[in-house]
Amino acid sequence: MALTLQASDPAAPDAMVGRAGSFHEVKRAIEQLHEAGATVEISTVLTRDAVTHLPQTLTWLATRRWKTWLSAFMPDRDLPAPEPLHPTIARLRETLADHERATDAAVLSFVGVALCAVPARLRDRAFGAPLSHGGNAVSVPACDRCAMRPRCPGVSTSYLRAHGDGDLIPLGARPA
Numbered sequence: 001m002a003l004t005l006q007a008s009d010p011a012a013p014d015a016m017v018g019r020a021g022s023f024h025e026v027k028r029a030i031e032q033l034h035e036a037g038a039t040v041e042i043s044t045v046l047t048r049d050a051v052t053h054l055p056q057t058l059t060w061l062a063t064r065r066w067k068t069w070l071s072a073f074m075p076d077r078d079l080p081a082p083e084p085l086h087p088t089i090a091r092l093r094e095t096l097a098d099h100e101r102a103t104d105a106a107v108l109s110f111v112g113v114a115l116c117a118v119p120a121r122l123r124d125r126a127f128g129a130p131l132s133h134g135g136n137a138v139s140v141p142a143c144d145r146c147a148m149r150p151r152c153p154g155v156s157t158s159y160l161r162a163h164g165d166g167d168l169i170p171l172g173a174r175p176a
């Protein structure tokens, strides 16, 4: 059973999904599934709002020994105004690095997340098709110089429309 939890502050996920009480419904569902012995997959989609709340969310999950899949925000259609919805890669990188202990404890996997946003020692938890977000493959100069390109999901075209490629940092030297 897979459930999405966007934040641990009750008011935040309710505002994100536009429905009062959604946080408590998801929390109770997770608890009941655990009590029933079911396997529960929690996921958190990395919208800008979710990243704002991420330190608190990861700490909250870690104290319960629950883990989440952090998934890149990948809209399946062009958004008229993508900028407010996508966190910058720099902001995500900084958030994960500043809260690496909670990230280590509470993140099961990074799904479709650019590897230059993920702390180095946690990159073995990352997966996603190399540089292909639903056909929205990106190839920017930074990626062309990056040793991680063969296994990195990169960023979506929606992200590039919102923020450009200035925050992508090539990791190491790409083998010739």
Ligand code: SF4
Pocket (backbone or CB within 6 Å): 114, 115, 116, 117, 142, 143, 144, 146, 147, 148, 149, 152, 153, 154, 155, 168, 169, 170, 171
């Ligand atoms: S520079 Fe490009 S290929 Fe390298 S880690 Fe960042 S997004 Fe991935």
